[in-house]
Amino acid sequence: MVIEEVFFDMAAKTDHLSDILIVVSSPDATNSMVSQLKTYLPDSIIFVCPYEQALDMVRVHPPDIIVFDMNNDSDACLTFLHNLKMTDPEQHVSVIVYCKEKIGHRTYIELLKAGAAVISENHTNYYMLALQIRALIREITDTPLISTLKNQYRNVKHELDQRIKELQCLYGIAAIRERPGTSLDEILQGIVNLIPPACQQPEITCARISMGYQEFTSQNFKATPWKHTCDIQVNGEWGGTIELFYLEQPENHRAFFFQREVNLLKVIGERIGRIAERVLAEESLRIEGKAIVNILKSMEDMVCKITDHYTIEYINPSFEKEFGRVNNKTCYEYFYNRETPCPSCGLEYVLSGHTVHRELDFPWNGKTYDILETPLKEKDGTVSKLSILRDLSDLKTAQKDVEERELLYRNLTESVADGVVLVQDRKIAFVNSAFVRIFNYNTTDELIGKSVSELFDKHFIEIALKIFDTESHDPDLNSIPWLTAITSDGKEIWIAINRSVIRLKSKPGILATIRDVTDQVMWEKSIQEETEKLRKENIKLKNSIKERYKFSGIIGKSPAMQKVYELILKAAASDANVLVLGESGTGKDLVARAIHDMSDKADEPFVVINCGAIPEDIAESEFFGHRKGSFTGAYSDKTGFLHAANNGTLFLDEVAELSLNMQVKFLRALESGEYTPVGDTRLFKSNFRVIAATNRNFSNMVAEGLIREDFYYRISVIPITIAPFF
Numbered sequence: 001m002v003i004e005e006v007f008f009d010m011a012a013k014t015d016h017l018s019d020i021l022i023v024v025s026s027p028d029a030t031n032s033m034v035s036q037l038k039t040y041l042p043d044s045i046i047f048v049c050p051y052e053q054a055l056d057m058v059r060v061h062p063p064d065i066i067v068f069d070m071n072n073d074s075d076a077c078l079t080f081l082h083n084l085k086m087t088d089p090e091q092h093v094s095v096i097v098y099c100k101e102k103i104g105h106r107t108y109i110e111l112l113k114a115g116a117a118v119i120s121e122n123h124t125n126y127y128m129l130a131l132q133i134r135a136l137i138r139e140i141t142d143t144p145l146i147s148t149l150k151n152q153y154r155n156v157k158h159e160l161d162q163r164i165k166e167l168q169c170l171y172g173i174a175a176i177r178e179r180p181g182t183s184l185d186e187i188l189q190g191i192v193n194l195i196p197p198a199c200q201q202p203e204i205t206c207a208r209i210s211m212g213y214q215e216f217t218s219q220n221f222k223a224t225p226w227k228h229t230c231d232i233q234v235n236g237e238w239g240g241t242i243e244l245f246y247l248e249q250p251e252n253h254r255a256f257f258f259q260r261e262v263n264l265l266k267v268i269g270e271r272i273g274r275i276a277e278r279v280l281a282e283e284s285l286r287i288e289g290k291a292i293v294n295i296l297k298s299m300e301d302m303v304c305k306i307t308d309h310y311t312i313e314y315i316n317p318s319f320e321k322e323f324g325r326v327n328n329k330t331c332y333e334y335f336y337n338r339e340t341p342c343p344s345c346g347l348e349y350v351l352s353g354h355t356v357h358r359e360l361d362f363p364w365n366g367k368t369y370d371i372l373e374t375p376l377k378e379k380d381g382t383v384s385k386l387s388i389l390r391d392l393s394d395l396k397t398a399q400k401d402v403e404e405r406e407l408l409y410r411n412l413t414e415s416v417a418d419g420v421v422l423v424q425d426r427k428i429a430f431v432n433s434a435f436v437r438i439f440n441y442n443t444t445d446e447l448i449g450k451s452v453s454e455l456f457d458k459h460f461i462e463i464a465l466k467i468f469d470t471e472s473h474d475p476d477l478n479s480i481p482w483l484t485a486i487t488s489d490g491k492e493i494w495i496a497i498n499r500s501v502i503r504l505k506s507k508p509g510i511l512a513t514i515r516d517v518t519d520q521v522m523w524e525k526s527i528q529e530e531t532e533k534l535r536k537e538n539i540k541l542k543n544s545i546k547e548r549y550k551f552s553g554i555i556g557k558s559p560a561m562q563k564v565y566e567l568i569l570k571a572a573a574s575d576a577n578v579l580v581l582g583e584s585g586t587g588k589d590l591v592a593r594a595i596h597d598m599s600d601k602a603d604e605p606f607v608v609i610n611c612g613a614i615p616e617d618i619a620e621s622e623f624f625g626h627r628k629g630s631f632t633g634a635y636s637d638k639t640g641f642l643h644a645a646n647n648g649t650l651f652l653d654e655v656a657e658l659s660l661n662m663q664v665k666f667l668r669a670l671e672s673g674e675y676t677p678v679g680d681t682r683l684f685k686s687n688f689r690v691i692a693a694t695n696r697n698f699s700n701m702v703a704e705g706l707i708r709e710d711f712y713y714r715i716s717v718i719p720i721t722i723a724p725f726f
Contacts, residue, residue: 018044018137021063023054023080025071033069033126040130044137051076055083062093065136067129068116070099074107081114094136100124166264169198173268177275184279188216191272195244199261204247209272211240222247230265234276242269298506302369302389306331308351308382310341319389335362350375350385359392368392402505419514423452423468424507438495438516440487457484457492470501470508482521494521533600537573554590560723564591567720571691572598577670577715579655580693582722588693589653591720595691596649604648607641612657619662621678624669630679642675645688655692655715656701663711670714690715 020041022034038046049057058066066084070077077097084095094117102122103111111119118136120129176182176190188209195207196218208223209216211232226246232239242265296303302319306312310330320326323334332338332345341347350356356373369389376386410432413420419435421428431447439455441447456464460483466472482494499512554561571578572595580588589608596606614622621631625640641650652658658666669675670690674683692715701707 018065019061019063020044020046020065020067020133021054021057022046022048022067022069023051024048024069025051025073025076033129036126037130037133040127041133044133051080054080055087058084058087058093064093065133066093066095067133068095068097070097070103072099072101074103074111078110078114081111081116085115094118096120096129096132096136098129165198166260169194169264170267170271173271173275177278184276185214185216187275187279188214188272191268192216192218195242195265195268198264199244200258201246201250204250206245206247208243208245209240210243211272211276220247221245224248226250228262228265230262230269232269232276233273234280239273239276242272300506304387304389305376306347306385306387308347308384310345310347313384322389322391346373347385351383416513419516420511421452421514422502422504422509422511424504424509426452426465426468428452429504429509435514438487438493438514439485440489440491446488455485457486460484467497467499468510468512470510482517494518536600554587554594558723564720564722567718568594568598571595571718571720574718575599575689576717577690578692578718578720579698579716580691580720580722581698582693582695583724584695586722586724588695588722589651591722592649592651592653592691592693596651599649599689601648601689605645606649606651607645608651608653609641610653612654616659616662619659620665623662623666624675625677627677627679630677634679640675640677642669642686642688643684646686648688650688650690652690652692652715654694656694656696656698656707660706660708663708667708667711667714692716 018041020037022037034046034048037044047057047061047063054066057063068077068080081095084093095115096118097111097116098120100123103119108119108121118132120132172194173191176187176194182190188211192207192209196202196205199205206221207218208221209232222245223243224245224247226249228244230242230244232241234240244261244265296316299316300318302322303314303316304312304319304326305314310332312326312329312331312334315323315326326334330341331347332341336342346356350373353375355375356371358371358373359368360371361368368391370392371390372388374386376384378384413432416432417434419438420430420432421435422430428447428450431444433444436442436444436447439447452468453461453465464483466474482496485493485495487493494517496515496517497512499510502509502511554564568591578592578595580591582588593606596602609622621634621638621640623640623642625638625643626634628634628636669686673685673687675686676683698707698712698716702709702712
């Protein structure tokens with residue numbers, strides 16, 4: 001115990017972090033020494049290496065202390081000390097020679113002469129060795145110059161290590177971004193995993209990135225009060241947040257997070273914003289490029305691209321169908337079978353940045369084309385001419401047909417009461433006036449181009465997209481009765497849909513009729529609810545008729561009790577307030593419970609209040625609740641009986657004991673369902689049904705002014721009198 005007390009006393013006074021190198025014949029030979037030294041020297045960093053690598057280790061990473069496990073090999077130890085002195089002539093590193101056995105006097109002197117600072121011999125007690133190391137550490141660190149240099153070294157090293165971690169984080173973000181085929185979700189997940197290791201206390205740090213409706217969290221994520229938040233700006237607007245959390249409150253750290261971590265989070269937020277902008281731009285370009293290619297392929301118009309050397313570089317399928325293959329010919333060879341450019345050629349004019357729109361007759365096929373020529377800048381900086389040709393004769397005929405057809409469709413759709421919608425590629429292309437009225441929009445322009453999924457409740461979006469998908473051939477889609485849609489003002493409506501697949505302007509689409517069936521659905525639901533209610537009442541009546549001498553826990557078959565049973569059934573089928581009158585011990589509480597259990601509120605709370613047991617000065621607090629600090633002793637918020645009885649039954653036993661003041665306050669809540677807790681200014685609502693009971697003559701109490709008349713009539717809509725037993 002003495003050694004342990006001395007050791008821990010020195011450990012408390014020695015708070016410097018030191019590097020200790022243990023030199024052994026074999027790393028496996030000193031596991032016990034290392035594990036115990038780590039226990040008794042927790043503030044030190046311990047390295048282990050064999051004899052052969054020790055000097056190289058000292059050169060690369062000079063330790064503060066070397067512990068040489070001699071293991072009875074004094075020659076190896078003396079050689080090491082000699083070589084160490086050659087490597088470090090000024091002997092900056094102190095050496096402790098450790099040997100389990102007793103060292104001879106001559107060897108002892110040679111070791112000291114060779115430069116050993118301490119010789120620990122003839123024991124296997126690592127407490128003693130730890131004490132000697134501690135003493136040597138204190139002797140080294142007590143030197144002001146060395147202490148100052150080591151502190152400076154540690155500060156610089158810590159700063160560099162932290163900076164390296166930050167740079168590695170930023171480099172990792174760049175590497176993730178440049179990885180081919182990586183989506184924005186994958187990039188954000190990769191970034192959030194890089195943030196905690198870049199912090200100064202990664203073991204207690206986690207992070208979360210929120211963008212749009214998605215969240216990306218690091219491993220072991222947990223939201224805590226110790227956090228810092230940084231906004232992400234995308235295209236100059238708020239796009240999300242980065243949050244950095246400590247899993248536990250750091251010791252000796254007032255501001256939770258270091259300034260460099262705050263700065264790092266800001267830099268990461270800026271990079272995420274730029275990455276998101278770039279990804280969105282690339283995605284937009286990709287979609288746009290793909291759309292352009294698809295448009296060119298699907299266009300009935302003829303398209304060709306001509307270089308600044310008059311070579312036809314690209315033609316679309318319509319062009320090839322109209323004029324034949326190009327075979328790397330120039331435009332003057334292809335169209336006019338010339339060897340030189342046409343005198344009236346306008347290629348140079350177009351390449352200089354002008355757009356030309358003209359009509360041109362081709363005498364060799366007898367057709368007239370509408371031609372649009374525009375400059376097209378290539379990636380390498382060169383400019384080509386993009387020409388779009390349209391056969392005007394077919395176009396005009398088709399245009400006339402289309403106009404007549406569209407006029408017919410519009411006249412037909414405007415004459416029907418149902419809503420009509422045309423959807424192509426999940427986008428609304430046409431709606432009639434009835435459709436606009438059903439969804440409560442002002443004009444058709446507000447709907448044209450809108451995604452059809454925006455019109456439906458989130459639970460029906462998937463099935464709606466299937467209905468308006470031209471590739472969906474599921475026969476079940478024709479048997480869906482109703483869907484929930486959302487109007488422009490957020491109102492839910494029920495609609496019925498009939499669909500058919502059509503083609504318009506060479507594109508498939510879904511033509512559907514929409515009917516608002518909200519009233520029908522509500523009526524059918526009410527019928528179902530009423531049917532279910534009648535079914536339950538029928539079951540209750542059947543059960544009551546089977547055994548009328550035993551009714552819901554009440555036993556009795558006299559005519560008076562049979563009348564009470566009838567009143568219980570009547571009260572259970574209604575939400576009206578009930579007053580149960582009878583002498584003490586006649587089972588008024590059983591009647592109240594039976595009414596509740598047989599009513600629609602059977603699965604809701606049944607709150608029992610003994611009005612005679614509540615002191616007048618706390619009655620309002622008990623009924624309505626109170627807020628913290630509203631009166632002496634209100635140490636926290638408390639909800640009252642009305643809150644507890646919401647959607648259920650409030651049983652007021654001994655109701656005649658309520659004071660006139662409390663009757664007034666309770667009556668207000670009874671009439672409107674609204675109340676205000678003591679100390680609060682807000683109104684709260686509670687939907688409850690009252691069953692009251694008393695053994696006193698309520699009518700006389702009203703006449704005597706002890707019970708308010710309006711209170712009496714409000715709670716005794718259905719009075720039930722229980723006859724005495726004798």
